[in-house]
Amino acid sequence: MGSQTMSGTAAPERTPARRRAGAFANTRDLPMQSCPIDPAWIRAGEPQSRAALHSRAVDGLACTNLWECTSGTFQWYYGWEETVVILEGKVQVTSADGRTHALRAGDIAYFPANTTWLWEVDGYVRKVAFCRRQVPFMLRFATRALARLNLASRLGEAGGAALAALRRLATRAGLRDTSALTLLMTLPL
Incomplete structure (x- = not known):
């Protein structure tokens, strides 16, 4: 407790x-x-x-x-x-x-x-x-993104489309290297 x-x-x-x-x-x-x-x-x-x-x-x-x-x-x-x-x-x-x-x-x-x-x-x-335990505030976005990527990887072709959309969002947000997103998909939650 x-x-x-x-x-x-x-x-x-x-x-x-x-x-x-x-x-x-x-x-x-x-x-x-x-x-x-x-x-x-x-x-x-x-x-x-x-x-x-x-x-x-x-x-x-x-x-x-x-x-x-x-x-x-x-x-x-x-x-x-x-x-x-x-x-x-x-x-x-x-x-x-x-x-x-x-x-x-x-x-x-x-x-x-x-x-x-x-x-x-x-x-x-x-x-x-x-x-x-609460996930520290600064890690909540990363945790949610990882969960979505993990789900996307399990959805097959639809997951690939979701990953592509996340890459586009990351690029628009100013992230230059989005290859880490591919690596994140392989990590278990």
Whole structure:
């Protein structure tokens, strides 16, 4: 969860071939490890949390975790974007501007990166968290262009037309050497 994500939890070693095969587990079978909440964040109670890493994206920019916590109130800083699905229990979350939401089993919520939310856990909560690092602002254009090029390469002839159009745009934008676009098409996302 957030910047204090389960990134410290050891992930099973995965070869590139195993990553392409997927990751499958039952939430009851993942080995949970202690994931203490920063004491400076705790506002009330003695919440105890545990977590397990399910999977990590090949590019290292995303991961899926299981997280659970006992009763307590705490501030949580999200260094990553996080989408959660509540599996058990309930929690009330409040944004810095005072918006409050009650989340129960079956609810889904999104927490933007670089935000702080107050969590009030009433008894117990268990969730799946889908965490994603933000791509730095200056790299977002390159990331989107690479994604389009990768898609174009998979579209065959239509992809060639898309590449030609991108080359024309790059030339109009003042880029003199567009041969790098051809190389980018061969790189996986």
